[in-house]
Amino acid sequence: MPYCLNPQCQKPNNPETGRFCMNCGKNLQLKGLYEAIALIGQGGMGRTFRGRDLGRLGQPCAIKQFLPQFADSQLPDSKLMTKAIALFESEANQLKELGSHPQIPELIAYFEEDGCWYLVQELIEGENLYNELQRQGVFSEAKIYQLLAEILPVLQFIHDRQVIHRDIKPDNIIRKKGKRKKGKMSLVLVDFGAAKVFKSNTARTGTLIGSAEYIAPEQTRGKAVIQSDLYSLGVTCIHLLTGISPFDLYDDASDRWIWREKLPNAISTQLAKMVDQLLAKAIVNRYQSAEEVLKDLQPLKITNITSSANMALRSKGLRELREALSLGQWQEGDRLTNQIILELAKKTQISQLTTVDIQQIPCDLWLEIDRAWMEASNGHFGWTSQRQIWDSLGGKLIYRENNYWEFAVVYERFADRVGWRKPRWFKLAFSPKVWRKYENLTFTIASPQGHLPTLFFWEGFNLVDAVFYRLEICQTY
Template sequence: MSYCLNPRCPRPENSDDIKFCLTCGAKLLLKERYRAIQPIGQGGFGRTFLAVDEDKPSKPRCVIKQFYPQAQGTNTVQKAVELFNQEAVQLDELGKHPQIPELLAYFTQEDRQYLVQEFIDGKNLAQELVEQGAFSEIQIKQLLNDLLPVLQFCHARQVIHRDIKPENIILRIKDNKLVLVDFGASKSATSTALNRTGTSIGSPEYVAPEQIRGRAIFASDIYSLGVTCIRLLTERSPFDSYDINNDTWVWQQYLTTPVSNELSRILNKMVESIPVRRYQTADEVLNDLHKLSPATPAKPITISPSPPQPIGNSKSHSQIDLELEEMKTQFLGGGKAKKHQVNPPNPTSQSTSKSIIDDELEELRAKYLGQNNTPNQ
């Protein structure tokens, strides 16, 4: 199917083999190559479509973002334009990172702005939470180990994401890697920008206090990532896991499965409301995370209650004595051997045999113990 990108088209669905909308006549191909096939999202500033790149033989899927502000007011529209342009610039500056969508194109067509980026096939963590339930400690550690290096990459290039939340983290199907998406709220962290109060951007539940005041810093992303972890662990809105009256997080009391004290300390430091008490860099969080004991320790080695099995020919003196005594009993007509005797034993011959057997068994015992005392190589 081809989907018409004209916002006013009453019947945007078309077949996939035509170049112009049969209803309104609008072009269905952007830059003669990108064809929208279905809408996948809409906000106050634009619409998002799943698309295919028909310029390549494999026709890979991609995402088209159309700038289409519906909010009223000159200042609001101007801010929307700024954010849309900013996302393109930031994606371009971040280059090619395997866990950030690649910018494929940015252009204007028929007086509308478009951004085309790599399609990430997978569900976001908000969807995963609904379907799978609360995350475990192991999953949270994996999430942090997967995403903190992405924050390192962004921050090293002076980019603050400013909108980290479960909806903006996608678990990619092909490799189970987490991908950070939606850089529309991102901001350049140049010294000039950091010293200037800006607009409050981001989702209120996940935004750091200083970001609400328009002063986002690198640690603001760390705060949002920590709140995201709390949301995934508790299945509750972060607003419900914070005690406003006492200015403290109370998320641990809502856990269905407890987490270790070590991980709790890390998360609590990530979500400190006062920035100087918080982790300042992703490196600091990773360092503490790597100090944690394994979430699933190996089973301890247990000693079996039964006697240990001999190694090679190694046996204890008591074992050897028992085995030799059993041999002696059988030779003298005891045990099971007694059942096969036809004539009663002669006492004199039995005494002589006993003496000979005793000597032979003693010789065997001495020889066997001598071999066992030989040092191992």
């Protein structure tokens, strides 16, 4: 249904076959090529519409209509209008230069018609991260990792081309609709209306622009640099992690961020340190480039095994594991699972495994082992099955020394649920349960859900949260 672009039109919706507005008579097609069909956004500088590109067989597009609130046909402010037009033209120029990147909207057209300025670009179907936060609640550490891993390369791309975005915030990051394909990024950076070209990374006084909650200290003085975008990305992270406005995450009395104290869920020390460095007040103490941040993310990324010996070990071990599980040889499958992990970590006992060892084992291996267990047991056994039980008991993915007692309580309940502990032979009130010996576990499909694999059993108790956290990271990708 065509939508009239006349800002004064009282009845903008029109019949499907209409060429001119039934209410005000305005031509419904821009340049005879583009047609708005629904209003999808409105702000101080204009409106955004879902549209159709008639020159491309009606392909969906986004139409941005420049319509600053201060514009008054009777008494225009020439300076403000000139600046606003310059910003609009700047967005078009930036999209023209940067739109070749798959995570930046492609510019289709830019023109003036009937005294209004229009920008037509690729329509990104999806939801921005601010709306996702409102709908789904605070982001997990895995989702923040995904955000950084996908958006940092985009920032590096634009910074390499001497462009500063200057308005990084959850509203300007859209998660594309549809199932995410392996190797494809789902996050898109939009709204380059505030973007600025720089000739060097030396800050020069310019226009104050950006969203007040997210801008870096130097940007408030009109001196944005590429590190300003990294600061805004850090603020975006703490907003998504806490669900609290950044204004309320900064303590003016002590002149410091207090976001850590507001976290509803614990996060790893590594991520917390990275975010703090993104938020450093002094530019010199901040990350100096997006590439530098990505290097610190590397330990969490999927690591590839390159040696032929390790490749052979993985292939042989996984093949034997699948075969044993398909035959219902659960104890042999459990032994092979532990053996694969120990050999890759170069350890001889489960008790020797550390969180670092868990992070170094490739994601695809964790997922393959878990998938083998889940498929062979029809979801009865496997880490995913155990994770569901852990979550149902209130278990977290990250524990620290100061809340270790919480972990111990949940772990005992978990062991009881999966059948690793049993009541004493004498049943007295409040008598504690006792741990079964490994050889006395029940290696049959009739055992409790989550009974196998036994990586976390007794000597591997410290691996529960580490493995579940690693799986969440891996399953995100």
